[in-house]
Amino acid sequence: MTEKEKMLSGAPYDASCPELRNIFHKAKEFIAKYNATATHDEKLRCEMLKGFLGAAGESPYIEPPFYCDYGQNIHFGDMVYLNCNCVFLDCAKITIGSRVLFAPNVHIYTAHHPLNGKKRVISNANGERKIVDLASPVTIGNDVWIGGNVTILPGITIGDNVVIGAGSVVTKNIPSNTVAAGNPCKVIKHL
Numbered sequence: 214m215t216e217k218e219k220m221l222s223g224a225p226y227d228a229s230c231p232e233l234r235n236i237f238h239k240a241k242e243f244i245a246k247y248n249a250t251a252t253h254d255e256k257l258r259c260e261m262l263k264g265f266l267g268a269a270g271e272s273p274y275i276e277p278p279f280y281c282d283y284g285q286n287i288h289f290g291d292m293v294y295l296n297c298n299c300v301f302l303d304c305a306k307i308t309i310g311s312r313v314l315f316a317p318n319v320h321i322y323t324a325h326h327p328l329n330g331k332k333r334v335i336s337n338a339n340g341e342r343k344i345v346d347l348a349s350p351v352t353i354g355n356d357v358w359i360g361g362n363v364t365i366l367p368g369i370t371i372g373d374n375v376v377i378g379a380g381s382v383v384t385k386n387i388p389s390n391t392v393a394a395g396n397p398c399k400v401i402k403h404l
Contacts, residue, residue, distance in 0.1 A: 220304055220348050221286070225327075227337070228346045233283075240265075240284045248277040262289075270311060275299070282324070289354065295319070304348035305367070314341035316379065321365045323348045352362070354389060363398075372402060 219226035243265050262273045265284045270291035286303035290311030298318045305323035325335050325347050334342050349368035360379035371387045378394025387393045392402040
């Protein structure tokens with residue numbers, strides 16, 4: 214199994230392997246170009262996103278600057294809108310439904326590490342010490358609004374028709390048809 218296959222399956226992996234570093238560097242080159250596009254060139258931005266992301270439905274829109282690790286593990290439905298300064302660490306798949314709105318500074322993390330500190334570093338066959346990386350997918354349903362400065366942690370699922378209040382840290386799954394907020398984020402209202 215390659216390190217990329219391990220990463221996408223949720224197994225421990227080495228993010229410094231040549232295959233993943235190559236994809237990472239290509240993503241950073243794309244992001245630099247995308248973030249430098251003119252604000253009035255929405256058609257170009259849309260075409261660029263459709264060629265970069267793992268999947269992008271109708272009218273994807275990301276307001277620069279935007280940052281991610283790989284890009285190819287991000288999947289958008291139709292009419293997904295990201296405001297500026299969003300960061301997606303897409304070591305595992307990030308699936309976003311249709312008609313989803315992100316305010317500025319939303320961070321989605323799929324990357325994480327073993328909780329036991331002694332298991333965070335291992336030695337490979339050559340005796341080199343390596344950091345152990347893990348990744349867990351994040352899924353966001355349809356018709357969701359994520360407020361500003363929200364952080365979504367690895368392995369989270371947010372249902373359909375959800376509002377996540379500004380400043381929230383989403384540490385547990387959020388069911389459909391709810392408003393949730395806080396640190397840690399909790400359901401505060403059913404819709």
